[in-house]
Amino acid sequence: MTSLDNLTLPVRLRANEPGILLIENFLSPEDCAELMNLSLPHLKPSMIYNSQTGSLEPSTTRTSHGTFFDWGANAVVSRIEAKITNHFGYHLEQQECIQIQRYRVNQEYKPHWDYYQPHLGSDNAESLRNKGQRIATFLFYLQPAKQGGGTVFPEMGLHFTPKAGSLIYFENIKQLPEDFELQPLSLHGGVPVLEGEKWIATKWIRQPKC
Ligand SMILES: O=C(O)CCC(=O)C(=O)O
Numbered sequence: 464m465t466s467l468d469n470l471t472l473p474v475r476l477r478a479n480e481p482g483i484l485l486i487e488n489f490l491s492p493e494d495c496a497e498l499m500n501l502s503l504p505h506l507k508p509s510m511i512y513n514s515q516t517g518s519l520e521p522s523t524t525r526t527s528h529g530t531f532f533d534w535g536a537n538a539v540v541s542r543i544e545a546k547i548t549n550h551f552g553y554h555l556e557q558q559e560c561i562q563i564q565r566y567r568v569n570q571e572y573k574p575h576w577d578y579y580q581p582h583l584g585s586d587n588a589e590s591l592r593n594k595g596q597r598i599a600t601f602l603f604y605l606q607p608a609k610q611g612g613g614t615v616f617p618e619m620g621l622h623f624t625p626k627a628g629s630l631i632y633f634e635n636i637k638q639l640p641e642d643f644e645l646q647p648l649s650l651h652g653g654v655p656v657l658e659g660e661k662w663i664a665t666k667w668i669r670q671p672k673c
């Protein structure tokens with residue numbers, strides 16, 4: 464896990480346990496606009512795997528539309544991936560590919576944990592076995608909603624409504640000397656958009672391979 468004490472970035476807001484940072488101007492306005500433009504033709508409703516029926520269904524917890532880009536898919540994605548490595552030390556092998564989400568009025572992502580809970584289904588257990596736990600999350604605000612649509616951490620009493628280009632970084636686990644444990648206080652969600660469109664990009668970070 465990255466030590467947040469040595470960051471050379473201007474931190475606007477910060478919490479400990481779990482580590483949560485708000486960093487403004489992490490992405491340029493041009494990069495935000497380009498990611499939205501490139502995503503637009505590919506957006507699809509967020510789906511969720513129903514382990515009972517074995518099929519994909521529209522998610523009721525995340526009602527946004529989304530898409531993703533492979534690692535290094537274009538210059539903007541490569542820049543973001545390099546910045547994550549340079550500033551936070553997470554190598555590309557630890558980074559999941561970038562996801563883009565667009566929330567329209569009334570769309571939201573209900574409070575959830577980003578870490579995998581194997582008892583919630585075989586998909587979770589398999590992903591955990593193959594790629595390791597999701598230890599941290601990068602949320603990039605490409606465009607905030609005009610009203611509503613912030614990111615909340617209900618257990619921490621935090622509610623962010625960041626500007627375009629901002630990064631919310633948070634840790635989903637608590638680092639112990641030799642091990643880690645899941646951090647339930649990392650519960651978070653995207654509150655419903657009331658006006659306009661909210662666009663974010665997400666990068667989940669897996670535990671390093673030993
Ligand atoms: O939309 C938000 O503010 C939260 C998104 C989120 O939690 C995620 O992508 O994992």
Ligand SMILES: [Fe+2]
Pocket residue numbers: 575576577600651
């Ligand atoms: Fe999340």
